[in-house]
Amino acid sequence: MTECRVEESWAGAILLTILVDLRKKCPLEDSFSSAECSERLKAVADPDRLMIIQVLRERSQCVSDLATVLEKEVTNISHHLQILKNRGIVTSQKSGKHVIYSLADGVFMRGKKQVDKLDFGCCKIELPQKPT
Numbered sequence: 001m002t003e004c005r006v007e008e009s010w011a012g013a014i015l016l017t018i019l020v021d022l023r024k025k026c027p028l029e030d031s032f033s034s035a036e037c038s039e040r041l042k043a044v045a046d047p048d049r050l051m052i053i054q055v056l057r058e059r060s061q062c063v064s065d066l067a068t069v070l071e072k073e074v075t076n077i078s079h080h081l082q083i084l085k086n087r088g089i090v091t092s093q094k095s096g097k098h099v100i101y102s103l104a105d106g107v108f109m110r111g112k113k114q115v116d117k118l119d120f121g122c123c124k125i126e127l128p129q130k131p132t
Contacts (some may be wrong), residue, residue, distance in 0.1 A: 037122035043087040044118065044125065048072065049080050053103065056090065057116060057127065060102035089118070 044054060048070070055061065055069055063081060081101055084090040089107050092099045093097045109117045118125040 016098045018095060026126050033121060038118045040087045040089060041123075043083050046077065046080065049084055052080055052084065053078065053089070054119070054127070056101060057108070060093075060100045062095075062098040062100055064098075066101070 012107065032069070044053065051070055052066060055066055063074055063078050066081075067077045068070075070077065080123055081090060081092075085092060086099075088104055090101050091104050094100075094103050109119055116127040116129060118127065
């Protein structure tokens with residue numbers, strides 16, 4: 001096992017090693033898949049995409065239905081759905097002329113106690129349910 005040390009300078013302050021050199025000496029294990037997780041977090045860091053997720057929590061829908069519910073242009077909704085799909089948050093299935101979008105099973109979990117969750121592996125985002 002490689003030992004990682006932080007050296008102290010003559011003044012007693014910690015001497016920081018350049019990150020690249022530190023990784024060569026003591027590689028970090030990325031148990032959270034940080035790059036993938038950050039891409040998913042970026043995907044949901046948009047108000048329109050969060051609204052899409054809220055609508056899809058209730059039921060799967062096609063692009064035109066989502067555009068109508070959200071009062072947005074079909075091209076705008078389609079663009080956001082593609083980003084969510086590329087990040088594995090949304091899945092699609094062809095149904096005749098339409099493509100039906102839904103939240104991915106491995107990511108979306110219907111919760112108990114009035115809270116649903118998006119689980120990205122590295123973190124969970126709680127989505128409060130509407131009061132009944």
